Amino acid sequence: MSEQLKDTRDITVTVNGKSYQEAVETRLHLADFLRLQLKLTGTHLGCEHGVCGACTILVDGEAVRSCLMLAVQANGREVTTIEGLADGEELSPIQEAFSEHHALQCGFCTSGMIMSLTAFIEENPGADEAAIREAISGNICRCTGYQSIVAAGVAVAAKQAGGS
Amino acid sequence: MKPGRFTYHDPTTIDELTGLLASLEDVKFLAGGQSLMPMLNMRFTQPDHLVDLNGIDGLAGIALNGAALEIGAMTRQATLMKSGEIAEHLPVMQAALHWVGHFQTRYRGTIGGSLCHLDPSAELPLIALLCDAELTVVGPEGERSVAMGDWPLAYMMPNLSEQEILKLISITPWGGHHGFAFEEISRRRGDFAIVGVGCQLAVENGSITKAAIAIGGADQVPYRLSEAEAALIGQPASEETFAAAGEVARQKDAMSDAYITAAYRQRLANVLTKRTLAAAAQRATGE
C-alpha cells in the first residue's frame, strides 16, 4: 500500500523518564511501539490478545497490557517498562527478590510478572499469598510452576509492609 | 503492527463525536480496548474507522443524583472497585468486579465497554440487569434511554444503532436493609465465567420481601430469573426455598459449546443460585 494511506500521528511520550517525540502509525500497538520503534525489547509479547500478561507495563503508574493499547493512546503519558526499574546496577526490590528466589527460568514471562507485582505491591503493601497469587493470575509462566514467583512476591510484600 | 489499516479519530466532545458519526461508515468504538484490541490484533474485525472514546469529556465518573447512582460509560472498572460510593450503595457491583478479568485489565476496561460488547458471560451486564439499570445512549438524533431489560437484543447484540454510543448507566440501589451476593465458576481465575449468578434479597422477620436474581454465561444473553423471584416473596429464607429457586434456574435453556455442555451450565445455574441466595439471606439478616 502506498505511503499516503498510512494514518500517522505525532506523539510525545515519556518512557522510563526519557521523553520521546515520535511519529507513529495509529494502528501500532504500544508494545510494538516500545519494541520496534524505541528498541526497548524488555517488554515481551506472548499472545497479543490480552491473555498472557507478558507485555505488562506501567502507564501513569498503573499496570496495563501494552498489547491492548495503541501507541497513540500513550501520547502525553508516562510509561515505565522493565528497563526502567533498576537504578544503574541496583535492582528494584522485586527484581532482587526474583533473583533470590529463583523466580525465573527462561525469563520470557519475567518482565510482565515483575511489572505486575511492582504495581500491585505498591498499591497493596503487605499483600498475603492469596492476594499475590490473584495478582499474577493474569500472567502465564510456562517454566517455573509459579511457586518461586509467589515466594518472591510474598517476600517483597512482607518487607514493604514492615518498612511502612 | 497487527491491526489492519484504519483511520483513527479521537473526538473530545459528544458533539464532535456525533458530528463525526453522521459522516463515517464502518466504524468501531474504542473504549477500554480489553475486548476490541484483541479482535483488532487478530483482525477478527477490520473497521475503516476507529473512534477512540477515551478523550471525550464527561463520559467518565460516578455521581449520586438523588437516589440514583449515575455512572459514566467510560468509567474504568478499577475506579468502580475503589469507589466509596459504589461500596456504600452498590456493593454487589464490587463483589462482581473482583471477577472481571485481572487487575491489569481493570485499569483500562470500562463499564460501558462491557455493556456494549455484551459477552454472555460478562459480569457487568449481569449486574446492570440485576439492578434494573437505566441506560442513556446518544447519537446524531440525540439521547434516548433504554431499560437494561431491553438492552440485550440477541447474542452480543445490544440495543444500539451503529451511530450511537452508551453514555450513562443509572442505577437506583435498593433502599432499606438487604443482602446481596455474587458468585461464578470459571476454569481459571480471570477467565470467562462458565456461569455467574448475582442476587439481592430483602428479608423481614424471616420471610423474603424482595428478591432479584440474574444469571450470566448460561444462555446467549444474561437473564433475570423472574419466575423464581416472584415465587420467593413471602417464603421463609430457608434452604428449601433456595433449593426451589435453584431448580427453576436448572430448568432454563442453556448453551453448550466445545468445552461445556448445557447440562453442566444448568447444574451450575442451580448450585450458584442456591449459594448466592443463602449468602444474600445471611447478609440480609445480619447473621
Ligand code: FES
Ligand atoms: S502479549 Fe499482551 S497479554 Fe499476551
Ligand code: FES
Ligand atoms: S520463566 Fe519461562 S515463562 Fe516464566
